[in-house]
Amino acid sequence: SALAEEELITPPVQINYTQNLINGQFVDSASGKTFPTYDPRTGEVIAHVAEGDAEDVNRAVSAARKAFDEGPWPRMSAYERSRILLRFADLIEKHTPELSALETWNNGKPYEQSLKSELPLLVRLFHYYAGWADKIHGLTVPADGNHHVQVLHEPIGVAGQIIPWNFPLIMFAWKVGPALACGNTVVLKTAEQTPLTALYVAKLLHEAGLPPGVLNIVSGYGPTAGAALASHMDVDKLAFTGSTSTGKVVLELAAKSNLKPVTLELGGKSPFIVCEDADVDKAVELAHFALFFNQGQCCCAGSRTFVHERVHEEFVEKSKARAQRRVVGDPFKKGVEQGPQIDSDQFEKVLRYIKSGIESNATLECGGGRLGSKGYFIEPTVFSNVKDDMLIAKDEIFGPVQSILKFKDIDEVIHRANSTRYGLASGIFTSNIDTANTLIRGLRTGTVWVNCFDIFDAAIPFGGYKMSGIGREKGIYSLQNYLQVKAVVTPLKNP
Numbered sequence: 147s148a149l150a151e152e153e154l155i156t157p158p159v160q161i162n163y164t165q166n167l168i169n170g171q172f173v174d175s176a177s178g179k180t181f182p183t184y185d186p187r188t189g190e191v192i193a194h195v196a197e198g199d200a201e202d203v204n205r206a207v208s209a210a211r212k213a214f215d216e217g218p219w220p221r222m223s224a225y226e227r228s229r230i231l232l233r234f235a236d237l238i239e240k241h242t243p244e245l246s247a248l249e250t251w252n253n254g255k256p257y258e259q260s261l262k263s264e265l266p267l268l269v270r271l272f273h274y275y276a277g278w279a280d281k282i283h284g285l286t287v288p289a290d291g292n293h294h295v296q297v298l299h300e301p302i303g304v305a306g307q308i309i310p311w312n313f314p315l316i317m318f319a320w321k322v323g324p325a326l327a328c329g330n331t332v333v334l335k336t337a338e339q340t341p342l343t344a345l346y347v348a349k350l351l352h353e354a355g356l357p358p359g360v361l362n363i364v365s366g367y368g369p370t371a372g373a374a375l376a377s378h379m380d381v382d383k384l385a386f387t388g389s390t391s392t393g394k395v396v397l398e399l400a401a402k403s404n405l406k407p408v409t410l411e412l413g414g415k416s417p418f419i420v421c422e423d424a425d426v427d428k429a430v431e432l433a434h435f436a437l438f439f440n441q442g443q444c445c446c447a448g449s450r451t452f453v454h455e456r457v458h459e460e461f462v463e464k465s466k467a468r469a470q471r472r473v474v475g476d477p478f479k480k481g482v483e484q485g486p487q488i489d490s491d492q493f494e495k496v497l498r499y500i501k502s503g504i505e506s507n508a509t510l511e512c513g514g515g516r517l518g519s520k521g522y523f524i525e526p527t528v529f530s531n532v533k534d535d536m537l538i539a540k541d542e543i544f545g546p547v548q549s550i551l552k553f554k555d556i557d558e559v560i561h562r563a564n565s566t567r568y569g570l571a572s573g574i575f576t577s578n579i580d581t582a583n584t585l586i587r588g589l590r591t592g593t594v595w596v597n598c599f600d601i602f603d604a605a606i607p608f609g610g611y612k613m614s615g616i617g618r619e620k621g622i623y624s625l626q627n628y629l630q631v632k633a634v635v636t637p638l639k640n641p
């Protein structure tokens with residue numbers, strides 16, 4: 147294949163930060179160990195990163211504890227916190243080209259996507275949370291009897307946060323943004339596949355004036371560093387994004403240690419429903435985007451494409467043609483729509499699901515194999531004749547594999563769309579307002595995108611029903627995760 151002989155573009159950025167960030171300093175891990183991080187285009191090592199373990203997590207939590215209990219952060223004026231976050235957002239904006247390059251180098255997503263959509267969203271998210279910092283306040287409430295009752299909203303303390311590799315910087319913002327805006331301190335564990343960009347932006351955050359110890363970052367593996375954070379007795383709150391199976395593990399670790407409250411953003415198997423009135427060309431394009439965006443590595447990917455029988459045949463033909471036109475290659479090249487999968491584990495897993503689809507007699511319309519001979523590139527793959535009980539219709543594949551299912555009527559498709567343990571998101575495509583309203587109310591998912599998909603503004607809450615998670619991130623809802631509620635009751639002197 148052409149990919150194998152292609153000359154890869156050298157990423158226009160250097161890797162300067164590979165150590166853990168504890169109490170405002172970049173430091174080696176306590177054990178002195180490092181782990182490799184890779185370029186998914188080639189599978190080659192691009193840097194060795196300090197490998198954090200329980201001892202590093204202890205040190206990071208101590209720093210965060212001290213910064214919370216004694217430091218200026220929770221006590222400085224909210225306006226000052228807001229100013230620091232605003233300066234940080236401006237610094238990110240200034241460093242957009244390098245950060246985009248580093249994100250693409252470590253993750254494999256198209257550079258254009260990093261540069262034109264993810265970095266601007268990152269800036270927007272921090273402007274948004276900076277805006278909240280000085281607008282968080284409590285209530286006074288009427289109560290029976292002669293009492294003056296105030297409800298204070300206070301920061302919760304030390305937040306432990308564990309993030310995945312598919313959107314390293316965006317996940318950083320969803321977690322760190324609201325935690326800092328509310329006056330908490332943080333220990334963040336990045337995904338072992340993508341440790342680099344969080345360290346880079348953390349450096350900028352300190353340049354913007356963040357006091358030491360307020361944000362600490364430990365790189366390392368889940369069962370070691372991640373588990374140490376989830377079970378730490380001095381962490382007051384845990385926020386996790388990742389797979390449903392790991393979500394169960396961290397929830398249990400939190401329960402078994404100090405009962406820290408946990409928010410979880412987990413897996414999905416989101417339906418994308420194309421109704422009979424659909425403009426097929428537009429529906430094909432949107433369904434394609436809903437599944438293939440970010441190499442299919444989205445928790446909310448529209449991974450069950452339900453198509454009404456009246457438009458089904460045309461839809462399948464056109465979806466196949468669209469997938470065959472998808473440009474796969476070096477994500478640094480202009481016009482490339484799809485880069486490699488993140489690592490060999492994910493690559494192998496996706497290929498196993500493709501094999502399972504073929505074995506269960508779904509129709510392989512196109513794709514189905516790897517592309518090139520190095521790195522983790524997979525052909526855009528489309529299956530039709532997919533049935534609800536096939537593995538490819540039930541499990542989260544997390545790759546460029548579209549499954550098309552046929553339906554007859556709205557009640558049937560609502561029932562089938564909801565017949566999953568997940569409930570993260572759904573997409574519907576129709577211009578019939580009655581059909582839309584019936585679907586919107588029937589679907590048990592945290593987001594319903596109507597004639598659009600993957601719209602992720604800072605103010606829109608995101609999270610899952612059922613086994614897709616607990617709680618919401620972004621928007622006003624995200625603040626609740628990082629605030630304690632204190633009721634203050636004072637007798638009134640002159641009844």
Ligand code: ADP
Binds near residue numbers: 370393
């Ligand atoms: P994926 O399968 O997409 O890698 P995971 O849920 O395993 O998803 O990973 C998401 C995040 O959870 C990563 O930062 C990972 O290191 C972390 N993690 C994995 N296992 C554990 C664990 N046992 N305890 C805490 N964190 C974990």
